[in-house]
Amino acid sequence: KGKYAHEPTFLQAVEEMALSLKPLFEDPEKGDYYKRAFCAIAEPERTLKFRVSWMDDAGNLQFNRGWRVEFNSVLGPYKGGLRFHPTANEGILKFLGFEQIFKNALTGLAMGGGKGGSDFNPKGKSDAEVIRFCQSFMTELARYLHPSTDVPAGDIGVGGREIGAMYGQYKRLKNKHGEGILTGKGALWGGSPFRPEATGYGLVYIMKIAVEKGLGKSMEGMRCALSGSGNVCQYAAQKCIEFGAKVISVSDSNGCVVFEDGMTTEQLATMIDCKEVKRARLSTLGEGFGTYHAGESPWSLEDLKVDLALPCATQNEINGEAAARLVKNGVVGVGEGANLPTDMDGQNAFRAAGVIYIPGKAANAGGVGVSGLEMAQNAQRLTWKPEEVDTRLKDMMAYIYQQMEDHAPKGGTLEQGANIAGFIKVVQGMKELGWFY
Ligand code: NDP
DSSP states (O other): OOTTTTOHHHHHHHHHHHHHTHHHHTOTTTHHHHHHHHHHHTSOSEEEEEEEEEEOTTSOEEEEEEEEEEEEOSSSSEEEEEEEOTTOOHHHHHHHHHHHHHHHHHHTSSOEEEEEEESOOOTTOOHHHHHHHHHHHHHHHGGGOBTTTEEEEOBTTBOHHHHHHHHHHHHHHHOOOSOOSSSSOOGGGTOOTTHHHHHHHHHHHHHHHHHHHHHSSOSTTOEEEEOOOSHHHHHHHHHHHHTTOEEEEEEETTEEEEOTTOOOHHHHHHHHIIIIISOOOGGGSOTTSOEEEETOOTTTOTTOOOSEEEOOSOTTOBOHHHHHHHHHTTOOEEEOSSSSOBOHHHHHHHHHTTOEEEOHHHHTHHHHHHHHHHHHHHHHTOOOOHHHHHHHHHHHHHHHHHHHHHHSOTTOOHHHHHHHHHHHHHHHHHHHTTSOO
16 A cells, blocks of 8 residues: 555555455465465556657647556456546556456456556647647557557547547558557447447446346336446437436536436437537536536435436546435446446445445446457458447346356355456466466
8 A cells, every 4th residue: 555655546446356355365275365366466567658749739849648557468468448638647547457457357358458548638629739649649659559469449538539540640650551459440440330339338238137137127217317428428328218218417527417307319419419529518508408507416416316327427426425315315226337436435335225336347348348349350350240249249248247146255246246257367367377376
């Protein structure tokens, strides 16, 4: 803890995982072995840090920091997104990379764990500035990427525009075309059908299973509170609506919007246009787009009745107080579209109330899962039919749910099941490769 005190979110992720693995650590025969393995896994194999210099529209040279945490390659190439956000730092990217190892293991595909990004803030920048930044970022990162070494994707602040600009720069630098060194690519240049949709759709697919199995009912008519309004939220909202559930909230970092009777497909299209085309704030949407609450999040509203909470914005958005409020307001299930959106107190409050809780590493694994399918398609130089990818995504989420059930200790939780299933796979791989003994 002393060594990484300056990386509190990383420590939080490691501690949560360790608490979850307690039944393994207490095993009389293999407890010590698992504890040592855990310590080995918690240290990244390699962290790359680099300067990113780029020219703003006024002709000034600007500098940002870039990172790629190549955390664990036991199961395959380092795989995990790039985040461009002013709060990104090595500790945040380490927490995300650490989570990614076990998430990727749960998909059943051959992918190791990694994460990267920059403290560059795309907000308020022109397209040309973002493109110049991406080109400069890739100029550094390109030397570390290869389809069988390290294959990043998008995350907060990195969507189709950014992936396009980075891939374009890679092609110019390397004279290699059709190389699967990024996922989330456009359909014209190697992208998989359903990759943009995959995280949000996967989240709702696994929640549907959880609700049907855990509560014996359908999602139809359920009031789903979503946070965020970016990639994950947009497609989770679309799938909720398709399944007959009500999307009663969305948000951005300035405030949230409530739709008492559920968001309509027209309102969803308006939100997507606002975020992806106009790159504007939800506050600009005004009348006809629900009720805007400045400075609030869906988790801070006192009397919002909620059946399912689907946080899709960022880490630590739900603390103990917010979780207690959700419980008071009727929540029966939580599915994490974002990574680590519920802090430890929040998780404890959900557990104490018997709320179904599907942690991010299971609930949002559909994104990286379809990234894995994109890598497979790139390797074959083929594009599969959309229905085929969607069917595989559904099957993958069902497989992940099954692993959670199968590995949950007696009297334990699905979350423990997810953590134990992912951890055991990685440890076994490390042992077989002679990396741990
Ligand atoms: P986007 O950048 O597309 O959207 C992020 C959304 O969250 C925006 O609405 C943003 O609002 C909001 N947000 C970001 N930071 C904050 C904050 N500090 N407080 C309040 N709101 C905030 O990102 P994604 O949708 O891709 O990612 C969302 C989450 O899902 C992240 O935790 C990411 O790690 C996780 N995830 C994403 C995957 C993917 O495939 N994209 C895969 C697996 C997990 P604003 O516009 O105001 O910044």
